[in-house]
Amino acid sequence: MLPRVMALLLLSGFGLASPAGADQWSRTYALSGKADLWMSTGDGNVRIEVWDRKEIEARLDTVGYTINEDFTLIEKQTGDRVEIEARFPAIRWGIGLGRRSLDFVVKIPREAKLDISTGDGHLRVASVTGEMRLHTGDGGIEATGLDGRLVASSGDGRISVTGRFDQLDIHTGDGSVEAAALPGSAIAEPWNVRTGDGNVTVRLPDGFKANLSADTGDGTVTMNVPVAMSGRLSGSHVRGSLNGGGGSLTVRTGDGSIRFERY
Numbered sequence: 490m491l492p493r494v495m496a497l498l499l500l501s502g503f504g505l506a507s508p509a510g511a512d513q514w515s516r517t518y519a520l521s522g523k524a525d526l527w528m529s530t531g532d533g534n535v536r537i538e539v540w541d542r543k544e545i546e547a548r549l550d551t552v553g554y555t556i557n558e559d560f561t562l563i564e565k566q567t568g569d570r571v572e573i574e575a576r577f578p579a580i581r582w583g584i585g586l587g588r589r590s591l592d593f594v595v596k597i598p599r600e601a602k603l604d605i606s607t608g609d610g611h612l613r614v615a616s617v618t619g620e621m622r623l624h625t626g627d628g629g630i631e632a633t634g635l636d637g638r639l640v641a642s643s644g645d646g647r648i649s650v651t652g653r654f655d656q657l658d659i660h661t662g663d664g665s666v667e668a669a670a671l672p673g674s675a676i677a678e679p680w681n682v683r684t685g686d687g688n689v690t691v692r693l694p695d696g697f698k699a700n701l702s703a704d705t706g707d708g709t710v711t712m713n714v715p716v717a718m719s720g721r722l723s724g725s726h727v728r729g730s731l732n733g734g735g736g737s738l739t740v741r742t743g744d745g746s747i748r749f750e751r752y
Contacts, residue, residue: 512556515548516564518571523619524601525570531560531577533591534610534628539599539617545571546596553589611646629664638678647687656680663687665745669752670694676736688745692752698735701749703727708746716749 520543528535533549540546549562556562563574575591591610597603603621605612612623616634623630623641630641635652639659647664650657654670655677665687672694680699682689693699693714703710709724716729731738740747 510553510555512551512554513549514556514562515546518545518547518566520544520569520598522569524597526595526597526601526603526605527570527572528593528595528605528607529574529576530591530593530605530607530610531575532609533575533593533607535593535595535605535607535612537603537605537612537614537617538594538596539615540596541598542596543598545598547571547573548594549575550592550594551590554591654680657682659683661685661687665689666742668692670697671752676738679737679739681739681741683739683741684743684745686744687742689740689742689747690750691740691748692750693731694752696732698733699731699738700734700736701727701729701731701738701740703740703747703749705742705745705747707744708742710747711749713748713750 524545526545554560560575560577563576565572599616600618602619603617606624607628608626609628610625611628612625612630614623614632618636620638621635623632625646626644627646628643629646630643630648632641632650635650638656639650639652639654641648641650641659643661643664645663646661648659648661649667650659651669652671653673655675657668657680659666659668660683662685664684666682666684666689668682669692674694674697676699682691701716705725710727712727714731716731718729
């Protein structure tokens with residue numbers, strides 16, 4: 490009996506007797522010009538959707554977290570710039586039981602500037618036109634139907650992007666990468682696609698111009714696009730030009746294969 494009583498006291502002391510509840514928050518921000526959204530969401534997942542309204546609508550649903558108890562929700566608007574932050578304490582006391590999640594769903598106009606970061610969550614973005622920076626410390630990134638400039642990074646997660654790009658900079662420490670450039674894409678600034686450990690697939694439209702550099706530490710490079718090779722031929726290192734050459738396209742993986750395909 491004594492061990493059982495001690496166990497119950499320990500559970501009570503650490504707040505483990507029952508999981509925390511759910512919480513919700515939402516707000517709408519009116520805009521007069523181009524949307525400029527900055528978010529830092531702690532461990533939260535983020536999904537960005539577009540709509541035809543001249544405003545930003547942000548919604549947060551939590552499970553196992555309570556706003557202003559487990560974390561502080563900070564939000565403000567300055568002109569057309571909206572900032573939303575889920576700020577957690579540096580030290581988190583107690584141990585939670587059961588499912589815990591933060592899920593942000595944000596609706597924005599199609600043309601926007603995005604700067605979104607999460608420590609441990611997934612990012613999903615669709616159909617945005619503009620300049621976009623996406624980062625997750627430990628999670629995946631999925632972005633489709635984009636148009637513009639994209640910088641996307643993950644400490645440990647898969648990245649998959651599709652769009653018409655002027656700039657493309659992708660990096661993940663550990664995960665596969667799939668990048669599809671739609672017709673009309675062109676290298677206005679150097680493109681970089683890198684992973685520490687994973688396969689890379691790059692799909693390019695017909696007529697895409699680039700000076701190509703592709704390297705894998707442990708794998709092969711497969712070219713299903715026309716390339717004029719230069720330098721010493723190797724199955725794991727490729728240098729060459731696509732359609733007469735153009736801007737710099739660099740692809741690297743520490744451990745995995747690289748494939749170039751036609752879109």
